[in-house]
Amino acid sequence: MxxxxxxxxxxxxxxxxxxxxxxxxxxxxxxxxxxxxxxxxxxxxxxxxxxxxxxxxxxxxxxxxxxxxxxxxxxxxxxxxxxxxxxxxxxxxxxxxxxxxxxxxxxxxxxxxxxxxxxxxxxxxxxxxxxxxxxxxxxxxxxxxxxxxxxxxxxxxxxxxxxxxxxxxxxxxxxxxxxxxxxxxxxSHYIQTGHFDHQPLDTTQPNELGVLANAFTSMSSDLAKLYQSLAEKVEEKTVKLTQANRSLGVLYDCLQALSVSQVDRQCFEQVLHIVCNSENLVIIRLEVQDSGEGRWVLEEGKEDNSRDWHHLVLQQDEQILGKLSWQCADEDAVHPQLIGNVGNILSRGIYFNRAQKRYLQVLLMEERATIARELHDSLAQSLSFLRIQLTLLKRVVPSNNDRAMVVIADFDQALSSAYRQLRELLATFRLTIQEADLHEALNQLITPLQAQTEVPIHIHCALSSQALNAQQQVHALQIVREATLNAIKHAKAKNIYVNCESTKDGYNLITIIDDGMGIKSLDEPEGHYGLNIMSERACRLGGTLAISRQEEGGTCVRLIFPQQ
The missing domain is CATH 1.20.120 (Four Helix Bundle (Hemerythrin (Met), subunit A))
Known part of the structure; x- marks a missing residue:
């Protein structure tokens, strides 16, 4: 004092x-x-x-x-x-x-x-x-x-x-x-303009002005320190605001990329491209996992073995959806909160992709169920009526009329074939699959089939659900069902294997293999249309269906088609 x-x-x-x-x-x-x-x-x-x-x-x-x-x-x-x-x-x-x-x-x-x-x-x-x-x-x-x-x-x-x-x-x-x-x-004018290097004041006077000059000098020194501190904080806040603005721009671009009617592979690739360029990453990788062994991997950039990987688990509603991994060119330049927000956006995108796929799949199932009801209420009723009329006709026509009996027999055979074909179509159209996850959908499909036989059916699914859209998944599951059902009915196998995986050149591969007696002929028996329907579905998928008899015994149904 x-x-x-x-x-x-x-x-x-x-x-x-x-x-x-x-x-x-x-x-x-x-x-x-x-x-x-x-x-x-x-x-x-x-x-x-x-x-x-x-x-x-x-x-x-x-x-x-x-x-x-x-x-x-x-x-x-x-x-x-x-x-x-x-x-x-x-x-x-x-x-x-x-x-x-x-x-x-x-x-x-x-x-x-x-x-x-x-x-x-x-x-x-x-x-x-x-x-x-x-x-x-x-x-x-x-x-x-x-x-x-x-x-x-x-x-x-x-x-x-x-x-x-x-x-x-x-x-x-x-x-x-x-x-x-x-x-x-x-x-004070110097200080008002932000300059604290004013001329020194006379602090040696033994009066109030000396005390005031001393206090003013001390206050000026404190203000200079405070001003410098505030300038540093403002610069720091400016950097943070710039980073936040850039982060908001990146997040906005990512949300725009995913704000489309159909979230697909290109949307996620665009998000990875935006983040990789904005954060100057060496590589960024998105791995989406299903309930099985299926993995869907997207990458942007080229891996550098000399750099460390950083990982972020993607989850939504406590459900793990996948993992986001990246390598940094500059560790200090990457904003962790931005990566976390991008991870949340990708999690919601994956969740929405699955929900969207499930919704489209439900629409397809409802449409097919509607067709099945229409067939049952119209064509099935008509065929049943014709069979009743045919039975009455047999009673009316004398049994010694050979010519009439031949015509009636031909008509009865054609009617039975049509009725059997109709039942197969109804069974196909009434297939109900509610799960968008491919592994879960396979389990849901195979469970009722497993109840029809004692032959164990083994499922190995290493194909990601994101590799198929809703329509592709429905057609693929129908082919799996038809092939598995044929193996149950005709192969007399001890094991049936259903494998789903992706090839090195990026195609989806589904094989249904049994160790039974093998298919006798690739020609469709008269009155049966399952193989033809399977081939037509493969064509709709843009792929090929190959049915072959294995040398060691059994039949192999091989479906290969491009990813969505």
């Missing part, structure tokens, strides 16, 4: 008090001088009248005037007037008091001579007495003038001293107050 040794206010107050005291003293002395001179004029007037009265007494003596006694009393009253009695005061000079006392004593002698009738004695001494009066009047006049000169000198000296003190106060104020304040004002 700083202490004030010599306060500016105290110094100015002392100077002002000195001016006030000087003014009081000068005014007091002037007033005392004037007060002492208030009767000088009267004293001079009365003293001057004594000469006239002295001559009047001489005239009264020569003319035997009857007013002599009254004039003597009047002279005595004038000589003892109060104005002349003040001459005995302490502030009158001693010579004046002595002259006055001499006049009093001489008057007593002259008054005695007058009262004794010695007029000649009075007249003989009158000239000398009048000279004494003149000297007395002159002394009073000189003393009065001296007092006036003294009052004037005191006033002039007081005025000059007052002016000197005023100039000293002004000089002191300019040097000790105004100059330091101007320096502080200039320093």
């Amino acid at each position: 700083l202490f004030v040794k010599r306060s500016v206010t105290s110094s100015i107050a002392r100077m002002l008090i000195a001016i006030v005291i000087l003014s009081i003293l000068s005014t007091g002395l002037a007033l005392v001088t004037l007060a002492a001179s208030r009767t000088d004029a009267e004293a001079i007037n009365i003293s001057g009248s004594l000469r006239m009265q002295s001559y009047r007494l001489a005239y009264d003596l020569t003319t035997n005037s009857p007013y002599l006694n009254s004039h003597i009393r009047q002279y005595d009253m004038s000589l003892n007037a109060p104005a002349l009695k003040e001459i005995d005061s302490f502030y009158f000079p001693h010579d004046i008091q002595l002259k006055y006392q001499t006049l009093l004593d001489r008057w007593k002698i002259l008054e005695y001579e007058l009262n004794q009738g010695n007029g000649d004695m009075y007249i003989s001494q009158l000239a000398e007495y009048v000279n004494q009066i003149n000297e007395f009047v002159l002394a009073i006049q000189i003393f009065s003038e001296l007092k006036l000169k003294t009052a004037g000198t005191i006033s002039i000296a007081s005025f000059l001293l007052t002016i000197g003190l005023v100039f000293f106060v002004i000089h002191f104020s300019r040097r000790k107050i105004v100059a330091p304040l101007n320096q502080m004002v200039a320093a």
Whole structure:
């Protein structure tokens, strides 16, 4: 804590008090001088009248005037007037008091001579007495003038001293107050413009301004540090805001890439491309896993074996959907929160892709179920009616009519074939698959088939669900169902294997293999259309269907088609 040794206010107050005291003293002395001179004029007037009265007494003596006694009393009253009695005061000079006392004593002698009738004695001494009066009047006049000169000198000296003190106060104020304040004002303007390298202030003054300059300098130093800290924080916040703005742009582009009616492989590839370019990544890889062994892998960039991998698990509603992996060209340039947000976007995209696929698959199943109901309510009813009519016709036509019986037999065979084909179509159309996940859909498909046989059906699914769209999955599952059902009915196998995987050149491969007696012929038996329907479905998938008999026994149904 700083202490004030010599306060500016105290110094100015002392100077002002000195001016006030000087003014009081000068005014007091002037007033005392004037007060002492208030009767000088009267004293001079009365003293001057004594000469006239002295001559009047001489005239009264020569003319035997009857007013002599009254004039003597009047002279005595004038000589003892109060104005002349003040001459005995302490502030009158001693010579004046002595002259006055001499006049009093001489008057007593002259008054005695007058009262004794010695007029000649009075007249003989009158000239000398009048000279004494003149000297007395002159002394009073000189003393009065001296007092006036003294009052004037005191006033002039007081005025000059007052002016000197005023100039000293002004000089002191300019040097000790105004100059330091101007320096502080200039320093404050420097600080206001953000410059803290102002001229050094005088902190050595032992007064309030020295304390203020010291505090101002300390405050300026603290403000410089604070300003520097704030500048660094603003720069840091600017960098963060720039990063946040860039991150928002990347997230917006990623959301735009996934905001389409059909989320497919190209959408995810576009997201990976955006993130890889924005974050300057060496490589970014998206791995989507199914409930089985299926993996869907997308990559952007080229792997660098000398760099470390970073991983982020993708999950939605506590369900693990896959993994996002990347390699950084610059570890500090990658924003972890951005990657996390991109991971959330990809998780939602994968979840939406599966939900969208499930929705389209349900629509297909509902459409096929509707067709099955229509076939059952129309064509199946018609075929049943025809079979009943055919039975009635057999009863009506005589059995010995060979020609009619041949026609009826042919008609019965065609009707039975149509009815069997219709049942196969109905069974196909009534297939219900609710799962979008390929592995789960296979399990849902194989479970009712496994209930129809004791032959174990083995499923190995290494094909990702994202490699097939809803329509492809429905057709592929129908082919799997038909092939598996044929193996159950005709192969007499001990094991049936269903394998789903992807080839090295990016195609989807599904094989249904049994270890039974093998297919006898690739020609469709009369009245059966399963193989033809399977081939037609393979054509719709844009792929090929190959059915072959294995050398070690059994049949292999091989379906290969491109990914979506």
